[in-house]
Amino acid sequence: MQADELLKQHLLKTISLTDEQFAYVFSHFKPLSFKKGQAIISPGDAVDAEYFVLSGCLKSFYMNDDLKMFILQFAMPNWWASDYNALTYHLKATITVDCVTDAEVLCLSSDDREKLCDELHQFERFFRLRTNKGYVAAHKRLLSFMNNDAQGRYEELLKQYPELYNLVPKQLIAAYLGVSRETLSRLKRNG
Incomplete structure (x- = not known):
């Protein structure tokens, strides 16, 4: 399936967009390809984008001072990944996002996301609902570790x-x- 169709199906599970609106939204995404093991975000990087996975698998992880790896997330097709703390607060990255397998992604810059959210109420709604679901998933994972x-x-x-x-x-x-x-x-x- 084409990148635009994958993103369109993903968005339409949550919001309604006309074909013209979707074409406008899609014009703000940049397709990128990465190889297995390739880093997309490394600690210390300026983070100004997030990534929608079309194919392959990404992982987000933190490496502590003892070089122990803590995986925060696996991102498979139709999932999003970034260092959201760095992206939201304009900080340097503290985590790594890299490729478990070869991966095809769509990159959405922070500026374009904000622009689209300002211009299209549905797009802002999509990101609000996605953020809520991500928070719930993180909460469940934390409770699982505690219980x-x-x-x-x-x-x-x-x-x-x-x-x-x-x-x-x-x-x-x-x-x-x-x-x-x-x-x-x-x-x-x-x-």
């Missing part, structure tokens, strides 16, 4: 995103769950 042991988090992830296990290397799933690769193997055997 579930590793086995519970593993089962929850399997249930919620079964496609991740075919797409993402196991060491990254372990980092997402906050466990070692060995613990993940044990969880799989017990699950």
Whole structure:
């Protein structure tokens, strides 16, 4: 499917746009291609855009001083990714967004997003609802870490995103769950 059709279907699940409005919206997106392992955002970067995933998989992660990786998000097709703290508050990036696989994305600059939100009430509504859903998902993940042991988090992830296990290397799933690769193997055997 073409990039414009993928984005259009994604937007139309939440808002209504005429063909002319969508064409105008789409004209503000820039298609980009990235290779597996390529960084889109690195710590210290100025962040002025977000990325809608057309194909492939991205990951957002933080690396602490002990070089331990904490995965914040996997972004598969029809998901968005950026360093939202840096984007929102015009700060330097503190996380990395890179490619788990080769990826095709649509890039929307912060300025263009604000322009489109000012001009089209529906587009502003889309981003408000998307932000609310993202907040709820982050809240659920935090509660899962507080309430579930590793086995519970593993089962929850399997249930919620079964496609991740075919797409993402196991060491990254372990980092997402906050466990070692060995613990993940044990969880799989017990699950």
